[in-house]
Amino acid sequence: MDYSATTPVKKEVLDAMIPYFTENFGNPSSLYSIGLKSKAAITEAREKLAHLIGADPAEVFFTGSGSEADNWTLFGISDKLKAKGNHIITTKVEHHAILHSCEFLQKHGVDVTYVGVEKDGTVDLKELENAITDKTILISVMMINNEVGTIMPIKEIAEIAHKHGVLLHTDAVQALGNTPINVKEMGIDLMSMSAHKIYGPKGVGALYIRKGVNPSNYIHGGAQENKRRASTENLAGIVGFGVAAELAEKNLENHIKTCSELRDYFISQVEEKIPNVYINGNRTRRHPGNASITFEYIEGESILLLLDSVGVSVSTGSACSSASLTPSHVLTAMGIPVERIHGTVRFTVGDFTTKEDIDYVVENLVKIIARLREISSVNEKEGWK
Ligand SMILES: *Cc1c(COP(=O)(O)O)cnc(C)c1O
Numbered sequence: 001m002d003y004s005a006t007t008p009v010k011k012e013v014l015d016a017m018i019p020y021f022t023e024n025f026g027n028p029s030s031l032y033s034i035g036l037k038s039k040a041a042i043t044e045a046r047e048k049l050a051h052l053i054g055a056d057p058a059e060v061f062f063t064g065s066g067s068e069a070d071n072w073t074l075f076g077i078s079d080k081l082k083a084k085g086n087h088i089i090t091t092k093v094e095h096h097a098i099l100h101s102c103e104f105l106q107k108h109g110v111d112v113t114y115v116g117v118e119k120d121g122t123v124d125l126k127e128l129e130n131a132i133t134d135k136t137i138l139i140s141v142m143m144i145n146n147e148v149g150t151i152m153p154i155k156e157i158a159e160i161a162h163k164h165g166v167l168l169h170t171d172a173v174q175a176l177g178n179t180p181i182n183v184k185e186m187g188i189d190l191m192s193m194s195a196h197k198i199y200g201p202k203g204v205g206a207l208y209i210r211k212g213v214n215p216s217n218y219i220h221g222g223a224q225e226n227k228r229r230a231s232t233e234n235l236a237g238i239v240g241f242g243v244a245a246e247l248a249e250k251n252l253e254n255h256i257k258t259c260s261e262l263r264d265y266f267i268s269q270v271e272e273k274i275p276n277v278y279i280n281g282n283r284t285r286r287h288p289g290n291a292s293i294t295f296e297y298i299e300g301e302s303i304l305l306l307l308d309s310v311g312v313s314v315s316t317g318s319a320c321s322s323a324s325l326t327p328s329h330v331l332t333a334m335g336i337p338v339e340r341i342h343g344t345v346r347f348t349v350g351d352f353t354t355k356e357d358i359d360y361v362v363e364n365l366v367k368i369i370a371r372l373r374e375i376s377s378v379n380e381k382e383g384w385k
Helices: 011-020 033-053 065-081 096-106 127-131 153-163 236-271 300-309 329-335 353-373
Strands: 060-063 086-089 111-115 136-140 167-171 190-193 205-209 278-279 290-295 344-350
Touching: 011 236, 033 060, 033 190, 033 236, 060 065, 065 086, 065 096, 065 136, 065 167, 065 190, 065 205, 086 096, 086 127, 086 344, 096 111, 111 127, 127 153, 136 153, 153 167, 236 278, 236 353, 300 344, 300 353
Parallel strands: 086 111, 086 136, 136 167, 167 190
Antiparallel strands: 060 205, 190 205, 278 290, 290 344
C-alpha cells in the first residue's frame, strides 16, 4: 500500500533489461558494434519515453534520478538566466528534491518565493501570479503531490508563467503513468520524471527540456546525452525505463480506472467502518492510487508499525520524513492542525493491488485503530492532552 514510495519492476521490464548487463554490455560511446547496439537501445528507450509525454525524443535527457532532474533544472536555469534575474517561484508542498535545492540556492544569492496552497493542496493561482516580478526566471510546480495526490492545474500555471515571460518546470514524478501528460498541450518547458515510480528500476530518471530552453549543465564530464549530461549511461536502467514507459502508455486508461476504483472502494470501506476519519486532498482531481487519511486521536507512526506487523506497508506524512517527528510540510501548508497531521497515513495502491488486499488491509486497520484509540491518552471527549 505504498506504491507512491516505489514500485516493483515489472517482469517485461526486467526481461528487457537483463541482456544489457551481460552480452549487450557495450559502452554506448564506443564505436564498435556492441557499443552501437547499446546506443541504439538508448535511442529506442528515449523514443518510448518521449512518446508517452508527447515530446520530441531530442528533448528527453536521461538522468540518475527524479531528484537529479529537479536539481538540474533549478541549478541549470538559475545559472543560465542569471543575467535576466535571480528569482524562482515554487510552492510550499513540493518534494524535498525541489525544496532543499531551493534552500541551497538561497544561500547563493537566489531569491525563492514559496507559494501557499488551498485546503485541498491546490496551488493558490492568485498568489502565484502576484509573486512574479521582473526578476523571475522560473516557476516550478509539481504536477501531482506525492503526499495527498492532488493534481495541480499545470496548463493554467503554464499560461500564467508564459504571459509574464517566465519558464515553467514541473516535477511529474508522481504524475507519469498516472495521468495523461502532453508537454506541448500543457505548455511545459521542463519536466522531471523517474523510472522507479512507474514499475521501472531505481536510479534512473529523465528531464524533458523543451527545444530552445538551455539550462546549464549540472553533471560535467563526457559528451553523453547530446553533451548535456555527462557520465556513462545506465544502459540497462534506461532500457528498463523505456519499456516501463511503453507499458505505462499502453495501460494508462486501464491503470487509472482500476486503481481509482480500488482506492475509492478502500476509502468507502474506511469511512464506513472507522469513525473520526478525514480524507485529505482533492476528492476528484487526484492521483488514481492515493488515499491520504487522518485517523483522529492516534499517531500515524503507531498505525504504520502495527500494519507492518501484519505485512502491510504504508507511510506517514512524506516517506522522507517518516523517520522524524516533524509534521509534514504538505499537510501543514494545507492548514491541517498539527494533532491531525500526526494521525495521518498515506495509502497508495498500484497495478498489483487486488480487492482481497484491500479487504485484508481494512480488516486489520479496523482492529488496529480500535486498539490504539483504546490505549490513547486522548479521546473524543477529552481532546488532546
Ligand atoms: C519520488 C519523487 C522524487 C524523487 O525521485 P527519485 O528518482 O527517487 O530521486 C521527486 N519528486 C517526487 C514528486 C517524487 O515523488
